[in-house]
Amino acid sequence: MTGVQTESLEVFRTVARYGSITSAARALGYTQSAVSRQVAVLEAQAGARLFDRLPRGVVLTSEGACLLPHAEAVVDRLAAARAELAALRGLSGGQVRVSAFTTATAALVPRALASFRQAHPGVGVTLANGLTPALLDGLAAGDADLAVVSAPAAAGVHPIDPARFTVHHLLDEHLLIAVPGQHRLAGRATARLAEFAEDAFIVGSATAEDTLLRVSLPPGFRPRTDIVAPDWTAKLGLVAAGLGVALIPALAIRSAPADLALLRLDAEDAPVRQVLAATAAGRTVPAAATALITHLRHAAAGLELA
Amino acid sequence: MTGVQTESLEVFRTVARYGSITSAARALGYTQSAVSRQVAVLEAQAGARLFDRLPRGVVLTSEGACLLPHAEAVVDRLAAARAELAALRGLSGGQVRVSAFTTATAALVPRALASFRQAHPGVGVTLANGLTPALLDGLAAGDADLAVVSAPAAAGVHPIDPARFTVHHLLDEHLLIAVPGQHRLAGRATARLAEFAEDAFIVGSATAEDTLLRVSLPPGFRPRTDIVAPDWTAKLGLVAAGLGVALIPALAIRSAPADLALLRLDAEDAPVRQVLAATAAGRTVPAAATALITHLRHAAAGLELA
DNA sequence: GCGTGCCATGCGAGCCTCGCATGCCATCGA
DNA sequence: TCGATGGCATGCGAGGCTCGCATGGCACGC
Structure with a gap:
């Protein structure tokens, strides 16, 4: 029972189904002798006769009947594996x-x-x-x-x-700076960071080092970071309420908010x-x-x- | 994926478990090259790489991970088949x-x-x-x-x-004749059929031919078959009630009834x-x-x- | 009594799988 | 930087395995 060839199980199943080695061989495209031998090998591996040889074909012994559902399960499982691999390859599964x-x-x-x-x-x-x-x-x-x-x-x-x-x-990805709708630069399309020296920055954490600002602070530029907000939504809300400005990665903007302006920051200040x-x-x-x-x-x- | 050797599936499972072809080969008692080749064959049959070769071993690809549960199921099912066959052989199952x-x-x-x-x-x-x-x-x-x-x-x-x-x-099996307890022959151990010429026979069907009597009727002997009863239990009940005698195969007697006598019929009358x-x-x-x-x-x- | 159907088996060719040895690659440590 | 190490792949040859072909044996039916 060690080293079973899965083809032998398929052969076994077919022979059991046809009740004849010869016709199973025809159905499988093998020679009768090949099937006969494969059955013999399987029987040796199982340690028991799997078929009784009758004058007009073969019938399962009790051992064969015991093995048959297992053999079918194995054959079916392998077919399922093939199908799942095909699905994986064809992007219809996995x-x-x-x-x-x-x-x-x-x-x-x-x-x-x-x-x-x-x-x-x-x-x-x-x-x-x-x-x-x-x-x-x-x-x-x-x-x-x-x-x-x-x-x-x-x-x-x-x-x-x-x-x-x-x-x-x-x-x-470029960096945007969000300003309140009534901000003095609200009408501009782009801006430099230095233009916001007097603005309060709403940042993600208390230290400027942990925020987007850290990427490239102009020498001597020290923004006011009065307000700390945990996420982009909150930041945008605070900006819209006029509490300051905030740096926002362009990707964080799902759609253009109506109550504030988004300016593209110059690439010199914040490298993309x-x-x-x-x-x-x-x-x-x-x-x-x-x-x-x-x-x-x-x-x-x-x-x-x- | 046709003609998979079940040993290859066991090898595949072991390699996946160990994460290394070499150590799996050691565990299986194979050479590293043999395992390497078996994996390669299985990959060719599957039509996909099953492992990614890393500098320190191998890891399953997505295809390999897809195949692994199937391989384990097949290996387990074969083990179950082995166990069931062993149980069948050892008379602990089936x-x-x-x-x-x-x-x-x-x-x-x-x-x-x-x-x-x-x-x-x-x-x-x-x-x-x-x-x-x-x-x-x-x-x-x-x-x-x-x-x-x-x-x-x-x-x-x-x-x-x-x-x-x-x-x-x-x-x-010998044939018994059941007689009521007070029958004139109740004390005998054996009897001849001819001794019951005057007795009513309780039979299983209306025609004598269909009953036990048919087996060997002495020439000229024509028993009275007044009463028909369907089964042995009813017959014994009728006999016990004194309504007649009945032929009973010895096997039909579960235990000796108390209210009637059972005589062994001579082998000449009813061959065993x-x-x-x-x-x-x-x-x-x-x-x-x-x-x-x-x-x-x-x-x-x-x-x-x- | 012979033909038919079915299975087993000896024989030889081809293929496959194994172990051995080697080569390649990446990593680790001196 | 260079050798040692660990891991996998592969060429090679021996042995084994499976196949098809052919034959033989057996039971059944005409």
């Missing part, structure tokens, strides 16, 4: 695990997932949140198939080791951030993940135009 | 289908089944009833594994074709009937059936003594 940094889950990832699920309804998707370093660690650990991460566009030190990860560029889709290098990328990258690209293109 | 003629189910078969079930509690037993010809047909058709049948002891024409059935002699256990010739006899025959023999020996 699972893809995506992780993304929080801002990306505002608009970019949801839009990509929406079109992806429409295109491949059979593929399950799980979404995880986190900060870029944790996402990359999880990616390397195999916790996710695909990570949407951010990286500074600066050509210098790249936080993403190209030897460990394969990255797919999605978009270059890259948004990337990363996969683990050296690991086979699931077909679903590859497809999802395409949808992420399309979603990114749609967002950049807006 | 099923045996017995059929018997009605009289044998009064005492002989129940006693044999009782001791058999005590010896092999794991073996299921199904019991069917019928007349000997039908039992033999069912046996030949594979509806039963074992049939308890009766046959005349006459050495002449044997109703059981030895080419179609293997018979195991259980006992020679053989009770046999039959199996289909040319068919493998299940181990449980063979064991049950032994228990039938013991039960028969116990009944003959009584």
Whole structure:
């Protein structure tokens, strides 16, 4: 019973069904001798006669009848495995695990997932949140198939080791500055950071170092960070109420709010951030993940135009 | 995915568990190259990479993770098949289908089944009833594994074709004649049929030909068959009430009734009937059936003594 | 009594799988 | 920086396995 060939089980099943080695052989496209021998081998492995040889064919013995449901279960299970692999390959099944940094889950990832699920309804998707370093660690650990991460566009030190990860560029994200509707610069399309020296900045944490401001503070520029707000929604609410201005990554804006103005910050002040889709290098990328990258690209293109 | 070797699935499972081809090979007693090649073959059959080769071992791809539960199910199912076959062989499982003629189910078969079930509690037993010809047909058709049948002891024409059935002699059944307790012959141990010329016979059907009397009527002997009763219990009740006498096969007597006498009929009048256990010739006899025959023999020996 | 249907088996060719040995690659430590 | 180590892949040859072909034995039916 060790080293069973699954074909032998299929042969066994067919012989049991036909009640004849010869006709089973015909049905399977084998020679009668081949089937006879395969049955004999299976019987030796089982340690018991599986068929009684009658003058007009064969019938299962009690041992054969005992084995038959198991053999059919095995054959069926293998067929199920084949089918599931085919589904995986054909993007009509399986699972893809995506992780993304929080801002990306505002608009970019949801839009990509929406079109992806429409295109491949059979593929399950799980979404995880986190900060870029944790996402990359999880990616390397195999916790996710695909990570949407951010990286500074600066050509210098790249936080993403190209030897460990394969990255797919999605978009270059610019930084916006949100000002109240009646702010003196509300009508402008772009602005420099230095123009907001007198404004109160609503930041995400108490220390300027932990906020977006840290990326490139002009020398001598020390913004007032009076108000701390935990998330983008709260920040926008505070800005709309006239309590100050706030730096907002463009991706965090789901749609243009009516009661405040968004100015694009000059690239000199805040270098654009890259948004990337990363996969683990050296690991086979699931077909679903590859497809999802395409949808992420399309979603990114749609967002950049807006 | 056709022609999968079940050993390859076991290998696949082990490699996935160890995360390393080399250590899996050690655990399986194979060479690293053999395991490497088996994995490669399985991957070719699956049409996809199942493992990503990392510098320090291997990890499942999404396809591999998809296949793994199926592989484990197959391996487990084969192990279950092995276990069930072993149980069948070891008489700790399985099923045996017995059929018997009605009289044998009064005492002989129940006693044999009782001791058999005590010896092999794991073996299921199904019991069917019928007349000997039908039992033999069912046996030949594979509806039963074992049939308890009766046959005349006459050495002449044997109703059981030895080419179609293997018979195991259980006992020679003698015929009893039941008489009321106050019958004039009640004190005798044996009797001749002719001594009952004046007695009313309680028979199983209206025509003498269909009763036990038919087996060998002395010339000129024409018993009175006034009363017809459907079964042995009713017959015995009628006899006990003094309404006549009745021929009873010894096997139909579960225990000696108190209110009537049982005389053994002379063998010249009613040749003893053989009770046999039959199996289909040319068919493998299940181990449980063979064991049950032994228990039938013991039960028969116990009944003959009584 | 012979033809037919069915299964088992000896024989030889081809293929497959194994172990051995080697090569390649990445990592780790001196 | 370079060798040691650990891990996987692969060329090679031996042995085993499975196949098809052909034959033989057996039981049944005309």
